[in-house]
Amino acid sequence: MSDTIPIWRIKYLPHSLKEICGRKDLIERLSDIIKERNFPHLLFVGQEGIGKTTIATLFSEAFLGKYFKSNFQKVYANVPLTSEELKQARSEAYVSTSKLGSLAGKTITTPAFIQIKVKPFIELKALGDVPFKILIVKNFEALGSNQQAFRRLMEIYGTNCRMMLITTKISAIIDPIISRCQIFLISPPKFEAFDGLIRYIVDKEDLDIEENTIKLLYNITGGRISNALDLLQLASISGKKIDSDKLYENLMTSQSDLIRNLLLICLKGDFPKARELSRKIQTSYKYNSKEVFNFLLKELFKLPISRYARNHIINLIAEADYRAIDGMDIDIQISNLMAKICNFAELL
Amino acid sequence: MKRLEANQNIPWVEKYRPKSIREMAIPQAKVNGHRVALDDELRTFIKNFFNDIHKINEENKKIRTFNRNTDDKHQKEELKIPPEKAAVLLEGPPGIGKTSIVYALANDLNMEVVETNASDTRTRDALESKLKETTKSRGIMDFIVISKDKLILIDEIDGIYGVTDRGAVPTILELVENTQFPIIMCSNEYKKNLQPLYNKIRKFEINPLSKDEILKIIKIIIKKEKITELKLEDLDLIIEKNNGDLRGIINDLQGITQGGIDKDNKDLISHLHRDSNEEIFSVIRDLFQKASTLQEARRITDKSDVDYNFLYKWVNENLPTFIRKNKELENAYENLSLADEIFGRIRKNQYWSLLPYFYDLFSGGVILSRKYHPKNEGFRRIVFPRFTSTGFFSLSTAEQSFVDKVKEKYNISEIEVIQNLLPFLKKLSSNSRKHLKLISDWLELDAKEKKLLK
Numbered sequence: 001m002s003d004t005i006p007i008w009r010i011k012y013l014p015h016s017l018k019e020i021c022g023r024k025d026l027i028e029r030l031s032d033i034i035k036e037r038n039f040p041h042l043l044f045v046g047q048e049g050i051g052k053t054t055i056a057t058l059f060s061e062a063f064l065g066k067y068f069k070s071n072f073q074k075v076y077a078n079v080p081l082t083s084e085e086l087k088q089a090r091s092e093a094y095v096s097t098s099k100l101g102s103l104a105g106k107t108i109t110t111p112a113f114i115q116i117k118v119k120p121f122i123e124l125k126a127l128g129d130v131p132f133k134i135l136i137v138k139n140f141e142a143l144g145s146n147q148q149a150f151r152r153l154m155e156i157y158g159t160n161c162r163m164m165l166i167t168t169k170i171s172a173i174i175d176p177i178i179s180r181c182q183i184f185l186i187s188p189p190k191f192e193a194f195d196g197l198i199r200y201i202v203d204k205e206d207l208d209i210e211e212n213t214i215k216l217l218y219n220i221t222g223g224r225i226s227n228a229l230d231l232l233q234l235a236s237i238s239g240k241k242i243d244s245d246k247l248y249e250n251l252m253t254s255q256s257d258l259i260r261n262l263l264l265i266c267l268k269g270d271f272p273k274a275r276e277l278s279r280k281i282q283t284s285y286k287y288n289s290k291e292v293f294n295f296l297l298k299e300l301f302k303l304p305i306s307r308y309a310r311n312h313i314i315n316l317i318a319e320a321d322y323r324a325i326d327g328m329d330i331d332i333q334i335s336n337l338m339a340k341i342c343n344f345a346e347l348l
Numbered sequence: 349m350k351r352l353e354a355n356q357n358i359p360w361v362e363k364y365r366p367k368s369i370r371e372m373a374i375p376q377a378k379v380n381g382h383r384v385a386l387d388d389e390l391r392t393f394i395k396n397f398f399n400d401i402h403k404i405n406e407e408n409k410k411i412r413t414f415n416r417n418t419d420d421k422h423q424k425e426e427l428k429i430p431p432e433k434a435a436v437l438l439e440g441p442p443g444i445g446k447t448s449i450v451y452a453l454a455n456d457l458n459m460e461v462v463e464t465n466a467s468d469t470r471t472r473d474a475l476e477s478k479l480k481e482t483t484k485s486r487g488i489m490d491f492i493v494i495s496k497d498k499l500i501l502i503d504e505i506d507g508i509y510g511v512t513d514r515g516a517v518p519t520i521l522e523l524v525e526n527t528q529f530p531i532i533m534c535s536n537e538y539k540k541n542l543q544p545l546y547n548k549i550r551k552f553e554i555n556p557l558s559k560d561e562i563l564k565i566i567k568i569i570i571k572k573e574k575i576t577e578l579k580l581e582d583l584d585l586i587i588e589k590n591n592g593d594l595r596g597i598i599n600d601l602q603g604i605t606q607g608g609i610d611k612d613n614k615d616l617i618s619h620l621h622r623d624s625n626e627e628i629f630s631v632i633r634d635l636f637q638k639a640s641t642l643q644e645a646r647r648i649t650d651k652s653d654v655d656y657n658f659l660y661k662w663v664n665e666n667l668p669t670f671i672r673k674n675k676e677l678e679n680a681y682e683n684l685s686l687a688d689e690i691f692g693r694i695r696k697n698q699y700w701s702l703l704p705y706f707y708d709l710f711s712g713g714v715i716l717s718r719k720y721h722p723k724n725e726g727f728r729r730i731v732f733p734r735f736t737s738t739g740f741f742s743l744s745t746a747e748q749s750f751v752d753k754v755k756e757k758y759n760i761s762e763i764e765v766i767q768n769l770l771p772f773l774k775k776l777s778s779n780s781r782k783h784l785k786l787i788s789d790w791l792e793l794d795a796k797e798k799k800l801l802k
Contacts, residue, residue: 006786007773010758057759076761138761230772237780250775271677272668285767286743323685326692332664336685343678 009229021197022189030059042164046186049224056164060134067128073121078142085116111146122161133161140165141172151176188223209242260299266341274338289330293321316340360602366452373561377552397530428525431548435524435531440554443593446534460496498529506535517544556592628654636670645712660710665733683713746796753791777801
């Protein structure tokens with residue numbers, strides 16, 4: 001079955017803790033925890049794309065054994081709820097007046113995400129011979145102020161369900177949550193482990209690659225295995241020999257490059273072209289407004305412009321972001337920002 | 349009035365609005381199938397109203413004194429004016445003179461018109477608060493100077509909130525029976541749910557003017573505006589296309605004249621004909637190419653029936669076509685972005701009273717940013733706002749099913765599939781047809797989903 005998977009990053013996924021590339025200290029600690037059959041709430045922190053969720057899931061599989069399916073759940077805090085789920089949340093939140101008690105006729109104000117995706121799972125007792133269930137919450141920082149609601153959950157249902165919270169930004173997690181968790185800082189694999197894995201794949205896929213090229217691959221991708229395998233696969237299409245030129249050729253125009261392009265076009269003052277590109281980015285990546293402005297800000301820092309110009313544009317982005325909170329149409333707010341940058345560029 | 353006349357760019361509909369009944373071509377009206385003289389009827393209605401309300405007020409004063417000195421059981425109820433004496437309804441197609449006759453009459457009788465539009469008040473409370481103060485109270489100036497009596501005009505009663513359910517009629521009737529001033533309501537068409545209202549007050553069904561009467565008025569305008577290049581057959585075409593809508597005819601006349609008659613008139617006229625599909629194109633064009641003051645911009649957006657939700661998206665889409673200089677573009681977009689923010693607040697918090705700011709910003713604010721107006725701009729293509737920005741993550745059906753199929757084999761979130769995996773798969777498939785086939789087979793994609801990979 002695994003021989004027929006055409007996508008390398010899926011084909012070479014690890015299926016147990018032992019198969020994870022590098023990070024042996026972490027794996028040892030997690031294996032000890034499995035032997036002890038007990039652990040507190042965990043918080044995994046690390047850059048994106050280095051394997052936090054994969055490690056957490058494999059750990060849970062090993063811990064729960066054959067009772068994995070019914071006692072495990074993974075939820076994404078950054079995926080918005082569908083309209084059906086929102087409707088369900090609203091209807092469930094209202095306590096009918098026919099019920100007894102002081103809550104009758106009132107609306108319970110739990111955040112919809114927790115009500116729909118988390119509560120149904122953690123309220124049920126663990127099934128089978130396991131000490132507790134495990135819930136993984138990915139992109140926990142996306143909850144924002146709803147993290148407060150999680151504090152109580154972690155306390156009340158803690159005996160029944162342990163949480164593993166995964167995030168890239170520890171500064172976006174509130175202190176009460178951090179104090180309830182044990183923190184694990186996850187880092188990308190070291191070069192030796194990375195090298196080992198790449199060589200194994202090179203052997204299996206019958207490629208031809210040099211030591212320097214693997215080092216280059218490690219540096220370009222920052223040790224992120226998914227990205228590295230993607231790049232490797234792209235490079236291998238045109239031939240079994242992989243050299244550094246091929247890697248650079250196939251380095252994908254990722255979203256950051258597109259956004260960087262957008263800023264450059266604005267600084268040239270070409271508004272119609274800028275708007276066309278911004279719409280293309282929005283439709284192909286489906287960013288929400290927060291993400292667009294975040295990416296713009298990130299790329300702005302990489303541009304070689306004067307401090308004065310950068311400061312001014314930061315102000316413009318902040319203003320646009322603020323307007324977009326209440327506004328109905330983000331295309332208008334982005335267009336406004338671009339028009340301002342175009343005009344500002346003329347003064348530079 | 350004098351100040352307005354000095355402005356060359358005032359719309360002709362306003363410039364030539366009749367200031368007195370004598371200047372008007374009174375449209376024909378029927379009540380219950382019988383022909384009546386509209387102006388006489390309305391005059392009598394108003395005169396009788398003030399007589400009746402005076403009597404009732406006197407009676408009520410006596411009742412109030414009586415009630416103060418008796419206990420609850422024997423108290424009398426205050427009198428209310430019967431609806432058919434308090435209000436009338438003018439029903440007829442747009443542009444035939446319903447509003448004009450009210451204003452002209454008020455001018456002749458030295459009264460002040462208080463106008464509200466029933467269709468843009470979304471809740472009963474809002475409508476009540478708008479009108480209750482006026483229907484009941486007398487202004488503070490009444491104590492100081494002898495101010496004019498008021499005539500209340502409720503326009504677009506057929507668009508009132510609740511006309512599709514039963515909420516509308518009780519609201520209107522309650523207002524009518526508590527009013528201190530005569531009420532004239534206007535409506536464009538018969539609405540079944542307003543039948544209880546039609547049973548209680550008099551309804552004047554107003555017919556459009558005849559072609560001769562229209563021609564008479566148009567000829568006066570042509571003479572006053574010194575239009576010389578309009579052929580009679582073109583004039584006929586305009587009148588025909590507008591179906592008795594005098595307002596529309598005058599607007600079209602102004603549109604053609606001020607746009608330059610050296611073009612092929614027939615094409616222009618058929619472009620101007622008030623088909624709702626074409627209408628928005630002309631609104632946008634008028635806005636950008638003809639309006640040069642805030643008031644004109646306002647009137648252009650007011651006169652169109654286009655949903656404002658959509659109209660400002662049209663402005664956004666076509667802005668760069670008409671405004672090319674970056675400095676002007678920045679100003680225009682500043683206005684539009686403020687308008688959008690206000691609009692968002694209006695929708696989310698139901699602050700409908702802020703709507704006028706929204707209108708002014710996205711119409712007047714935007715077009716006034718354009719300082720440089722080329723004399724003969726020529727034809728600029730106006731585009732439909734195809735692009736809808738998703739405020740949140742929303743997938744097409746093909747994308748959703750693609751995500752589901754990926755999730756079966758590789759457990760990641762939808763966002764990661766669309767933002768991370770899919771761009772990679774696209775690049776892979778575009779470089780190698782073999783891989784396109786392998787991936788589609790492995791994921792068992794159908795044709796639509798396969799298209800996503802290209």
